[in-house]
Amino acid sequence: MEGVQRRSAERAGPDNCVSRLSALFFVFIRVHSWLTPGVEVIIQPNKEAAASLVARIVGHDLRANPHLVLGLATGATMERVYRHLVRMHKEEKLDFSLCSTFNLDEYVGLFPSDPNSYRHYMDHHLFNQVNIEPRNTHLPNGLANDLDAECRNYEALMQRFGGIDLQLLGIGKAGHIGFNEPLSALRSRTRVKALTPTTIKQNAPMFGGEDKMPRRAITMGVGTIIEARRCILLATGDSKAEVIAQAVEGPITSMVTATALQLHARCTVIVDEEAGAKLKEKEYYRWIFENEPEWESYR
Ligand code: F6R
Numbered sequence: 001m002e003g004v005q006r007r008s009a010e011r012a013g014p015d016n017c018v019s020r021l022s023a024l025f026f027v028f029i030r031v032h033s034w035l036t037p038g039v040e041v042i043i044q045p046n047k048e049a050a051a052s053l054v055a056r057i058v059g060h061d062l063r064a065n066p067h068l069v070l071g072l073a074t075g076a077t078m079e080r081v082y083r084h085l086v087r088m089h090k091e092e093k094l095d096f097s098l099c100s101t102f103n104l105d106e107y108v109g110l111f112p113s114d115p116n117s118y119r120h121y122m123d124h125h126l127f128n129q130v131n132i133e134p135r136n137t138h139l140p141n142g143l144a145n146d147l148d149a150e151c152r153n154y155e156a157l158m159q160r161f162g163g164i165d166l167q168l169l170g171i172g173k174a175g176h177i178g179f180n181e182p183l184s185a186l187r188s189r190t191r192v193k194a195l196t197p198t199t200i201k202q203n204a205p206m207f208g209g210e211d212k213m214p215r216r217a218i219t220m221g222v223g224t225i226i227e228a229r230r231c232i233l234l235a236t237g238d239s240k241a242e243v244i245a246q247a248v249e250g251p252i253t254s255m256v257t258a259t260a261l262q263l264h265a266r267c268t269v270i271v272d273e274e275a276g277a278k279l280k281e282k283e284y285y286r287w288i289f290e291n292e293p294e295w296e297s298y299r
Pocket of ligand 1: 072073074075076077078104105169170171172173176177178179
């Protein structure tokens, strides 16, 4: 009898309380992870289908929330996405009039009118062709006298707009997102970053040679990017196959800053067959797109 009383006293003691709390915590983590899918990979047959899927997700979110705050990327891969968005604006009346945008990055030292500036890229590929309010489009100012203050102000402005709802991302050949080159801290904020030789080589053709290319850029930090409510990374072509396999299935490392997206609660990586060629779990990813209800309306 005494033994029974002691055992029930033990059950009600601090150890029992700790185990109940940890069980509750476990349930919370499970429920949270059901609601937030983490990283999902979607493989599409070709570049066009992959870009169209990204544009349709943007269109869906913009229709659901006309005040959407969109994070935007530049680069060759994104041009197709913007072509689809422009078409959706013209043919399907996709309305950009209330949304706001923040771009990931801008070169230091280029005027907005410079054909290689990211402001020029965005105006040309998207802003001038849809009904977005120019004052709602934001890029870091790479000509600011005080670049550090510009970076702090850019962060503060994003906060004032309530943060990024949907962030579009490309990926560099060395695994950068934005211009977060290898060894960028995974908690980094918007700042000036020196470009690596790989990035300079990748982007030099647009400038007509490596010697004409800026060596620095302002970029949102990795920490800034992963605060977006949802991220979509688009990669196409065989030149991205190796880095996509590292980014999605490799260990998290600041040497490949895209690996930080593995920590994100809701990141969708969309690839074509070529960029997805080196992924180990291809069959699983295909199954997700073919069967999960979330993707039904996109199939
Ligand atoms: C550009 C940016 C970069 C590019 C990446 C891929 O704003 O943030 O991270 O997305 O370098 O560029 P492309 O698509 O030209 O291969």
